[in-house]
Amino acid sequence: MELPLGAGIVMNTETNIPLLEVHDLKKYFPAQKKFLEKQAPPVRAVDGISFALKAGETLGLVGESGCGKSTAARTLLRLIEPTSGQVNFFGTNLFALKETEMRNLRREMQIIFQDPYSSVNPARRIGNILQEPFEIHGFQDKKENAEKATQLLEHVGLTPGHFNRYPHELSGGQLQRVGIARAIALNPKLVVADEPVSALDVSIQAQIINLLLDLKERLDISYLFISHDMGVVEYFCDRVAVMYLGKIVELADSEQIYNSPQHPYTTALLNAIPNLESGRIKQKASIKGDIPDPTSPLKGCAFHNRCPIKEKQCEEEIPALKEIVPGHHVACFLKQ
């Protein structure tokens, strides 16, 4: 099957090329220069990450705030321009595309944002918000677009009655359904979900996760699922990449991550999740301190100042991400 993407790009979905390949992606933000001071080093928000996403797969990208997971997502969709690296989407290097070509390709890759209220235009009706993707991508038949928008509402569990409502008339959960409907409008192959349930209530969270699972089945979508919540990720993802300060520190099947986490940071994240049954964190606050300042990264392993098992080597050298058993990658000297 060949998908015409306009601008001379033809995407072949039948070879074994992964849906998405990320090679050594970097995004540095320049630090603000202070008067009479030397230019400070840049913030290394994403500092050389590589991973691949197979068609039909769901990859979780987890980490604490400030670890670069959202920047990584925005950079690989070219919503912000990368510093260096390469991202291939079905073999097409995204960073080599012209802006118009990129815009055409965007219908295949969509994003769902964390805060449903700030990701829609408050002055437009829901129906208009949902027709916008069609208008932008050259579907001019207004009546047909309106029909498609109504269908989308039903796909995501809303009713045609929501068509003429304004965003403020909807609850957070309903509005997140609108955000999802907009993302799937053009039948994308890849959906990046950036903390899609973090802003929602617990009972609504479960509804939205179930909706995303249903859509994956129905529409054959691959997800890059960004979250700080290890519990949600376990439900949702086939593989998990754990990020810390701009780097991936562990990457494996979710079964391996949850049953035999290797990196001390992954272990700490799992241990910090309160357990409803026993009511005690397994190891109380095993990790002290905060994430170090990304403008002045530590020498050696970025996690060493908080690490309970660090050794001399960790303070001097940066561990590389290595495969320790097939499919299980870890960046820790003590586990390699």
Place this chain on the structure above:
Amino acid sequence: MSSPELDVQNLKVSFSTLRGKLTAVNGISFHLNQGETLALVGESGCGKTVSALSILRLLPEPPAEILSGKILFAGQNLLSLNAKALRDLRGRSISMIFQDPMTSLNPVLTIGEQMAETLLRHTTMNRQEALKKSAYLLSRVELPSPKEKLKHYPHQLSGGMRQRVMIAMALSCAPRVLIADEPTTALDVLIQAQILELLENLKNETGMSILIITHDLGVVAEIAQRVLVMYAGEIVESGPARSLLNSPLHPYTKGLIASVPKLGAVKKKGTRLEEISGNVPSLDQRPSGCAFHPRCAWAIDKCKTQKPELRPADTERQWSCHLEPGSL
């Protein structure tokens, strides 16, 4: 047993809006025992924050209006105090910490200036002494290099550090009651674990009581001894944290617990989570009878018309549901 530290009786709060007078808290009663950590749980819009803000009379009145009720603390009804008496009380006997430490600290004052403010207002200390005490308080909340931090502005600190500053500030006058409104919601899990442990240690040291407001049942399991579950402005279930979480009585509590993804509970990829259908009702569309009935899988005809009263299930637990205990 001694009398409770804080006793809230039949509190009813409404807001005047363009859509008329809306009741946010509909006659709730609870007490906070000395040295206890009580959690007020519910989803957004259920009235938990409004209840907490009413205790310190921090709601803007109007549009808010406390229609009825009593809040007894140290032998007086907080609802009948004048503005000056309330100012003497806030931050001294009852303190509060908020969800977002960035918006609750003043961005143009240094940490030292805003910490000293509380002490200067409530004690006879001079500026010098207040700053010294502030540094000591910051060390108590395990903030590294506290003396230096006094000269910092809020934006120079991380979220976890700011929340520590808020806690230090709230505890500066050794309050008897600490109201913590979603204190860890804006924080990462590793920092959340640290802050919860800190709150527990400080409680054990000082003997204060904590009323913690949260939507996160994990936090409840972690820190609370007793729980109140709120839905649409009313308490639907209360009881000791352990037994409430292990064997919920009310369908809503049961649904809430079931919809939390639990580690290790996934048997097969793509397993659906148990969900509560529908949405939290908005204040102007409160369903008749039991407010939860449109979302309840066990609802019977009676639930649509008749409002269930909060009734005891055993000596420690209460619930409001027409069903018989154990029928879920």
